Amino acid sequence: MPSNKSVSDAPITQFVNCRILREHKLQREDLWVREGKILDPEKLFFDEKGSADQRVDCEGLIIAPGFIDVQINGGYGIDFSQATDDVRGGIALVAKKILEHGVTSFLPTLVTSPPDIYHKVLPEVKVHSGGMEGAGVLGFHLEGPFISLEKKGAHPEQHLRSFLSDGMSDLIETYGTLDNVAMVTLAPELPNSQSVVRELTQRGITVSLGHSVANLSQAEDAVRYGASFITHLFNAMLPFHHRDPGIVGLLTSDQVPQGRTVFYGMIADGIHTNPAALRIAHRAHPTGLVLVTDAIAAMGLPPGRHTLGQQVIEIQGLHAYVAGTKTLCGSIATMDMCVRHFKQASGCRVEEALEAASLHPAQLLGISHAKGILDYGGDADLVLLDDALNVRATYIAGQEVWRKLHHHNC
């Protein structure tokens, strides 16, 4: 039926027969979209006397906000920390493939690298919205090089740096530019870090604590100066100790300023964190948990041996080993796998599992008015899932950008 839309001529899509995640609950409600945004149907009905142009039957599926991955180092053979001839193409390839995992926005992550890598790679990619070509890029996550030597993990030792007298100028000299940078992971115990944390926060860049031997007091100071995230909790930091909980203690610290939340990344692939540890963190601070993949270039590749850069990697199931050894060399779980594993291991509600991959990262990045929610006026980045939380279709700005084949639904 023709609709009379006094505000806009753009077509209106109504998703019916679905359960949407809204106000922390799955509700049996239709979802309305116009011009890439979630539309208020009551306003449409009474103010504009409008109606839907197109109906999509979701056959009972769940509609959640599209997932947001704030730590992903590459995938499908692409390593974001390599300055190849086609940086843009590499990021675009991964951006396209992760649509299949329900990811609609991400932060391409660079591990500790020499300055010339940053100088070559960073200018190549701007913050941009997603679409048919792939998930949107919200900015880079620069994990290092201002991290602790003792907790470097797999980062190359020779490229670690510390802040000299004026922290920010070291930082800018190393990275070349802070344009299109959304997050920086650093170790707050490094001298002169306070001014860096303050300045980055003021510039709207999320400061994350990680690869660090900071004690709780140093971590709390950093939070006071603006740090708001913990990079892969438990990994590459001091273990929890009952007289000095270290960075882990931020989950229950009473020194976090009023109105602020400390979020923490969890790699919920069942391998990098023992499920019992995952449960402890979740129960201590459920609203701060952010699922991340921390995926490496081997993610998405089939089982067997692959040569990636200087390394030969062997993929067995969800494990990626240095070939011929049992040494893990990174995560290869996809975001939807992480959501499913997190739900199963923690026993949380479906809504909580979905919010850990959507609402919480959006809140962390300060974009939860537009992303990570299905509120009126927000971006219509959606993931459609069945009850087992398998991704059936992905939408960006109301457009279907991926659909699982062999299923006759939306």
Place this chain on the structure above:
Amino acid sequence: MKLIILNDYDQVGEWAAKYIRNKILRFNPGPARFFILGLPTGGTPLGCYKKLIEFYRNGEISFKYVKTFNMDEYVGIPRNHPESYHSFMWNNFFKHIDIQSENTHILDGNAANLIEECDSFEQKIKAAGGIDLFVGGIGPDGHIAFNEPGSSLMSRTRVKTLAQDTILANARFFDGDMSKVPTMALTVGVATVMDAREVMILITGAHKAFALYKAIEDGVNHMWTVSAFQQHPQTVFVCDEDATLELRVKTVKYFKGMMHVHNKLVEPLPPK
């Protein structure tokens, strides 16, 4: 009057919905002749709305050629306030069926000129050809719409100040806080509803029993405005057992005895 006495709330909602369904189907509305329905809000008609939605989903009925006029709306709360009657109608009825927005009419409690808004509403009813079936409820003080005790039985659509009883009854929708309940409303008048070709009143619950008694067994009185319908040629009162508690046994037996006749009105219509 027809007095339909059913066992409980759910049966009342179902009977009323079937009655409305059959009325619309028999009328056979089309693009050149709409069925004009007057509608209430509140707890009483919810069951009826749920059933009508079910009938729509089953394909038994369409609201494409139905126009609706609601009885009332609060003054001064935003249209999208969860307790506005616009929100009630959207959430409990309109969003689930195929009615077109331009065919729905609800008084605008935020209009710049409330009196003009009321007059204009009366004009719209007239322009639509008058109401075929006006469905309503009854307040514990016997009011129809917001025609509080003392409202003229000749009244038309206008602004009314709400009675204490009504504010009390509505407080449960405003966090139990009486100070949050709007004090004024726009409402159709008693005569506006009397102008409808047929009127159906739903009454459920023991707390409405005295009002029902006053409405149908006592005299026509402006203190119990529903009593006005004693003078309407086509009225149906649909109630549950609890609502009959203040009636004479004789009245109840008489109308219960006619249920087998009245139930014919809600039997499924033969397919065309």
